[in-house]
Amino acid sequence: MRPARNIALAAAASAVLVSSTARAETVVRIGAALSMTGPAAVYGVTQKAGILAAVDEVNRSGSLPGVKLEAVIDDDASTKEQGIALFQRFIHRDKVAVIIGPTLSNTATAADPLAQAARVPVVAVSNTAPKGITDIGDCIFRVSLTEAQVITPALARMQSRLGFKKAGILYGNDDAYTQAGYNVMRAALDEAKIAVVGTQTFAKPDQDYSAQLTALKSLSPDILMVSALAENAAGIVVQARQLGWKVPIWGGNGFNSPAFIKIAGPAAEGVYAGTAWNKSSTEQANQAFLKAMAARGVDPDQFCAQAYTGVLVVAEAVRLAGMKTGRDDIRAGLARVKDLETPLGRFTFEPNRDGTHAPALQEVKDGKFTIVP
Amino acid sequence: MGQWLIDLYSSYESTLGYIGLNSLFALSVYATLCCGQLALGNAGFAAVGAYAAALVTMHAHGPFSLALFAGALAPAILSVPLGLPVLRLKGVFLAIATLGFGEVVRISLVNWDYVNGAQGIVAIPKLTSLWLIYLVLAAAIFVLYRLRGSKWGFALEAIREDEPAARTLGIATHRYKLAMLVLAAVLSGTAGALEAHFTFMVAPSGFTFLRAVDMLVFAVVGGTLTCFGPVLGAAFLTLLPELLREVSPLVGLEPGPLRLLANGLILLAIILFLPEGLASLPQRLVARREGGSG
Amino acid sequence: MGQQVLNGIFLGSIYALFALGYTLVFGVLDMLNLAHAAVFMLSAFVALTLVLRLHLGIAFALPLAVLSAALFGLILERVAFRPLRDRTDSNVAGLISSLAMATVFEAVALEVFGPNIARFPIGTLPDRQIAVLGGVVSVLKLGIIALALAIFLALTFLVRRTRLGRDLRAVAESPRAARIVGVDVDRVVAAAFAISSALGGAAGVLFALAFNAVSPDMGRSVELKGLSVIIVGGMGSMPGAVVAGFLLGVTEVFVVAYLGASWRDALSFAGLFVILVLRPRGLFGAASLREA
Numbered sequence: 041m042r043p044a045r046n047i048a049l050a051a052a053a054s055a056v057l058v059s060s061t062a063r064a065e066t067v068v069r070i071g072a073a074l075s076m077t078g079p080a081a082v083y084g085v086t087q088k089a090g091i092l093a094a095v096d097e098v099n100r101s102g103s104l105p106g107v108k109l110e111a112v113i114d115d116d117a118s119t120k121e122q123g124i125a126l127f128q129r130f131i132h133r134d135k136v137a138v139i140i141g142p143t144l145s146n147t148a149t150a151a152d153p154l155a156q157a158a159r160v161p162v163v164a165v166s167n168t169a170p171k172g173i174t175d176i177g178d179c180i181f182r183v184s185l186t187e188a189q190v191i192t193p194a195l196a197r198m199q200s201r202l203g204f205k206k207a208g209i210l211y212g213n214d215d216a217y218t219q220a221g222y223n224v225m226r227a228a229l230d231e232a233k234i235a236v237v238g239t240q241t242f243a244k245p246d247q248d249y250s251a252q253l254t255a256l257k258s259l260s261p262d263i264l265m266v267s268a269l270a271e272n273a274a275g276i277v278v279q280a281r282q283l284g285w286k287v288p289i290w291g292g293n294g295f296n297s298p299a300f301i302k303i304a305g306p307a308a309e310g311v312y313a314g315t316a317w318n319k320s321s322t323e324q325a326n327q328a329f330l331k332a333m334a335a336r337g338v339d340p341d342q343f344c345a346q347a348y349t350g351v352l353v354v355a356e357a358v359r360l361a362g363m364k365t366g367r368d369d370i371r372a373g374l375a376r377v378k379d380l381e382t383p384l385g386r387f388t389f390e391p392n393r394d395g396t397h398a399p400a401l402q403e404v405k406d407g408k409f410t411i412v413p
Numbered sequence: 414m415g416q417w418l419i420d421l422y423s424s425y426e427s428t429l430g431y432i433g434l435n436s437l438f439a440l441s442v443y444a445t446l447c448c449g450q451l452a453l454g455n456a457g458f459a460a461v462g463a464y465a466a467a468l469v470t471m472h473a474h475g476p477f478s479l480a481l482f483a484g485a486l487a488p489a490i491l492s493v494p495l496g497l498p499v500l501r502l503k504g505v506f507l508a509i510a511t512l513g514f515g516e517v518v519r520i521s522l523v524n525w526d527y528v529n530g531a532q533g534i535v536a537i538p539k540l541t542s543l544w545l546i547y548l549v550l551a552a553a554i555f556v557l558y559r560l561r562g563s564k565w566g567f568a569l570e571a572i573r574e575d576e577p578a579a580r581t582l583g584i585a586t587h588r589y590k591l592a593m594l595v596l597a598a599v600l601s602g603t604a605g606a607l608e609a610h611f612t613f614m615v616a617p618s619g620f621t622f623l624r625a626v627d628m629l630v631f632a633v634v635g636g637t638l639t640c641f642g643p644v645l646g647a648a649f650l651t652l653l654p655e656l657l658r659e660v661s662p663l664v665g666l667e668p669g670p671l672r673l674l675a676n677g678l679i680l681l682a683i684i685l686f687l688p689e690g691l692a693s694l695p696q697r698l699v700a701r702r703e704g705g706s707g
Numbered sequence: 708m709g710q711q712v713l714n715g716i717f718l719g720s721i722y723a724l725f726a727l728g729y730t731l732v733f734g735v736l737d738m739l740n741l742a743h744a745a746v747f748m749l750s751a752f753v754a755l756t757l758v759l760r761l762h763l764g765i766a767f768a769l770p771l772a773v774l775s776a777a778l779f780g781l782i783l784e785r786v787a788f789r790p791l792r793d794r795t796d797s798n799v800a801g802l803i804s805s806l807a808m809a810t811v812f813e814a815v816a817l818e819v820f821g822p823n824i825a826r827f828p829i830g831t832l833p834d835r836q837i838a839v840l841g842g843v844v845s846v847l848k849l850g851i852i853a854l855a856l857a858i859f860l861a862l863t864f865l866v867r868r869t870r871l872g873r874d875l876r877a878v879a880e881s882p883r884a885a886r887i888v889g890v891d892v893d894r895v896v897a898a899a900f901a902i903s904s905a906l907g908g909a910a911g912v913l914f915a916l917a918f919n920a921v922s923p924d925m926g927r928s929v930e931l932k933g934l935s936v937i938i939v940g941g942m943g944s945m946p947g948a949v950v951a952g953f954l955l956g957v958t959e960v961f962v963v964a965y966l967g968a969s970w971r972d973a974l975s976f977a978g979l980f981v982i983l984v985l986r987p988r989g990l991f992g993a994a995s996l997r998e999a
Contacts, residue, residue: 077822120535124613125427146532150614153536176536213969214523214531214618241968243523243531245928247918250714254842255964258710271824275918282836283710284843305829451799498984505739505798509934510983513976516931520973530969622931626806633803670818677810684804685790 068358068365070095070111070351071130073141073151078118079244080143082270082299083166083343088113090344091140093332094351104355107363111351116142116151123147124154131158138163138357138370140350145169145217152176161371165350166343168293169220174393181374181393183350183384187217187224187267187292190314190399195228197401198312201412202288206237208261210252210276212268213241221267221292229265237261242272249276253283262287269294274303281307288312296342301404308404312412317342317384318400320411329383341409349382356380426543430611432651433546437604439631439643440553444597446637447560448590449573451504453625454495454511455601457518458488460620462602463609464522467534470610477540477610484606485599492598496591512622522617533616534609541611549607550644553600557640569593601628630676634683636690645692650676710842711960717848719956720855721914725929726936726948727862728906734943735879735899736792738801742783743907743933744926745812750776750908751915751925752820758831765831769912776908777901783808784900789893816923824922832916851913858909859949862902866945875899879943935975939982941989951990 072091075084095109112134116123123142130136131154138161142148145167155162156177163181167173170186198204207229212218222239229236237259240252253276256264264287266276273295280289288310294300295313304311318326329348333340340348357373358365380387385397401412438455445452466484469475499510523531560566571579572586580586609615635646654672661668683690687697725747732740754772757763763771787804791797835846866872874895877885886892910929915921936955940947955975962974982989 081823119618120533120614120616121612121619128427149532150535154613216532219532240963243968245924246968247920247925247928248718250717251711251960251963252968254710254714254960258708271920275920278919282834282843282845284836303826451802502983502987505802506938506983506987508799508802509739509938510980512931513935513979513983517973517976517980520969520976524967524969524973629803630806666818669822670814673810673814673817677807677814680807680810681787681804684800684807685787688794688800 065108066365067108067110069136071136071139072113073116073126075118075143076115079269080118082297084143086344087347089338090347094348098355120150123151127151127154146215163350165346169217183395185316187221192228194314204262206235206261207263208238208256209265210240214243218267225265249279264289267292270297270300277304278307311404315402317345325381326383345383349384432648433550434604435647435651436644438628439647441597441600442628442632443643444593448569451508452511453508454514456620456625457515458598458601459605461488463605463615466606467609467615485603488598488602492595496594500590519617535614541607636692642690642692709840713842713844715957715960719953720852723949723952724910725933726952728903729933730937730948731903738798741805742809744930745809746779746904747907747911748926751911751921754912755921772912773905773909777905780900780904824920826919932975935979939978941991944991947991
């Protein structure tokens with residue numbers, strides 16, 4: 041009787057001790073709305089890996105004393121409807137402090153307004169449509185560079201490298217991102233006085249692009265610009281080569297996934313894309329990121345790097361808010377993030393809450409993305 | 414305690430709302446099935462209603478009541494030029510023609526820049542409340558219920574049983590069929606308008622022919638002999654996924670496929686063994702008991 | 708221009724194959740089999756699984772997948788259609804029960820294969836192109852067109868010259884009369900379903916090979932078009948299905964090139980409406996198999 045009572049007392053005492061130390065740490069719950077199924081699943085999978093790794097690294101580094109990050113990750117199925125439902129769950133049921141995502145700009149245009157109305161900060165890590173994201177309101181921040189920030193500066197470089205005079209464009213007209221990508225490409229080409237000889241569209245569920253590609257090819261452009269998500273992009277590139285296209289192909293942000301290369305196979309060789317992540321950067325933050333992902337057995341891509349950076353940005357916001365973790369505190373903190381060293385480079389939020397850092401250009405060589413110097 | 418109730422409400426508000434909306438959609442299919450017409454264009458009517466209401470709210474900044482009125486009226490107007498040529502067709506041909514209509518509506522919306530094409534209209538304020546949905550539903554049930562025993566109801570039944578015979582009896586079959594099509598359009602258009610202001614958005618992808626098929630399934634599973642059958646079917650099939658989500662880890666299947674599997678098997682069981690729908694189950698059981706004890 | 712025609716002919720052969728199966732069942736049973744697109748999809752998955760898991764070459768996987776499609780057809784007929792044959796509302800009931808089966812098939816595919824697009828490994832399929840008629844066509848697509856044509860010829864032979872074909876035509880005319888003259892109606896209907904599903908399955912596998920994409924919702928793009936094709940061609944008419952299928956394929960390609968891809972689907976429905984309102988029996992009339 042007596043020894044058991046001692047054990048019971050000891051157990052009770054240690055339980056009290058454990059719970060009181062646990063209570064001393066505040067938890068910042070991050071809701072990650074990612075596309076794990078549907079056309080954007082190829083991006084969501086690596087984003088998840090990046091977010092989990094970053095949360096783990098931040099917690100372990102102790103850079104936020106007394107604060108622990110926690111990620112709640114769920115699937116928005118690449119659709120607006122699920123994105124809305126997910127945001128509602130995050131905001132009302134899981135009571136997250138901040139939301140990272142959603143993967144697609146298309147979903148963001150529908151779901152972000154809910155977060156804005158509920159005053160929950162959102163950090164977009166892969167939305168690249170210039171309009172319709174951060175202009176929703178002051179709670180919406182963006183880590184990913186917009187298509188305008190990536191494509192427009194790259195055009196002059198591409199022109200001097202490839203010397204094209206006539207362009208053909210193929211884009212998806214049923215997605216906010218691919219549509220915005222087209223608008224940016226068109227504006228950039230018009231400004232550089234490069235003739236757009238033909239424009240064709242497709243929709244996400246399409247598998248057959250031969251009619252569009254044939255129509256464009258008959259107009260003899262020197263370059264084909266494509267604004268598409270990875271799976272459509274792969275199909276387009278494969279069919280273009282099958283139809284005998286020999287000119288260079290330049291894709292938007294949707295191309296930046298290794299899944300594109302995997303699906304397209306040899307047809308992906310020589311395809312160009314502007315990217316937000318310079319994989320070969322020797323900066324310390326990037327090297328640490330590469331090491332962290334390698335330790336987890338993940339070969340990171342641009343989307344992984346951006347998601348990882350998103351978490352770093354949230355952590356920095358908490359720090360700038362003086363370790364306060366309410367929704368408004370984090371929002372105020374985000375607005376003040378400046379010159380943060382991240383895998384993407386030195387990162388700052390502009391007054392309109394779009395992120396800014398130096399972009400890069402990459403090309404598919406030997407089945408891998410290689411940065412074009 | 415209060416917070417728990419609020420949380421519970423926000424989790425289930427969507428389901429309760431959809432039970433009401435789906436009941437309305439099911440009733441819109443029932444409206445034409447009443448007189449033996451299988452019309453599957455109701456997703457198109459719903460789309461027209463939803464978009465009309467959304468445009469009133471977002472572009473014209475009109476009051477919600479005006480949006481709902483537009484949502485009911487616009488598809489009703491459209492249903493007349495559709496019905497005149499198409500209601501002459503029989504059975505499967507009518508079904509296919511109306512399905513085609515629904516698709517044409519969807520494709521037109523995809524190609525119309527004013528409504529943002531395939532991306533649809535977002536950030537619609539949530540003006541629809543649960544009591545409003547159920548008020549509209551109650552009104553719809555009232556109308557359809559009163560129809561049954563009336564002269565109108567007998568005419569519909571006659572057309573359903575044997576249309577040529579009804580015609581020889583002097584019943585103006587064309588008029589009745591068209592009237593029910595208009596009613597179907599009003600019901601699904603209003604439901605679409607309510608839905609648009611409940612889910613914050615409208616997009617063409619929400620009005621594919623699969624939607625119309627879903628509405629048919631609600632009606633068939635519930636039973637089409639009375640106006641309560643479709644409501645029963647809609648409630649059952651809307652609640653089912655929620656139940657299944659709890660059950661899925663036990664069964665070892667993913668919730669998505671499990672829901673589809675359950676829907677398919679239930680529909681199959683109904684059409685093979687209980688063709689008059691779930692609503693006829695009590696009658697059947699009573700009949701079985703009386704017959705068996707003989 | 709020639710290239711576009713080639714694109715269209717290829718697309719048309721897939722539509723025609725698919726529509727043939729649809730129209731066969733309608734001609735014989737007066738019922739619309741809405742599970743046809745699900746069989747289209749499942750056969751593609753069967754072919755993919757045979758190639759990925761059993762490492763079979765495509766030359767073996769294709770016929771085996773088509774055989775499995777025929778099996779699915781038999782199951783469909785037995786479970787969803789035969790019990791309804793004597794009901795008065797049989798065509799609507801058949802529509803609904805085939806819908807139920809389609810849902811079940813799709814659920815199975817979703818559970819086993821997941822919702823995302825699956826692909827044949829690089830190198831399964833021939834990748835060479837040859838120049839034809841002023842355009843370029845891949846050997847694969849050419850093979851598919853040839854195969855489709857071979858199937859049409861084989862089917863025509865079956866319906867006109869064999870006993871089964873004669874029985875099929877008899878049942879299409881009148882099941883009761885056919886039974887009286889000694890035709891085993893149950894067996895003939897089962898055969899019709901098997902052949903019909905084999906056609907749909909073949910279309911599915913060939914589609915999957917051509918575009919290297921298999922997913923549980925891959926039937927969506929063809930299922931409504933198939934409906935338009937059989938209405939335009941004439942319900943129950945096999946030559947109608949083939950002609951309308953090719954017609955749709957070729958015109959679609961030109962609509963995409965000149966009007967834009969978003970209008971592509973509108974074409975098949977426009978055609979559907981025009982025919983239903985002006986000439987409901989379709990191009991080739993309420994012709995049943997007797998004119999095949």
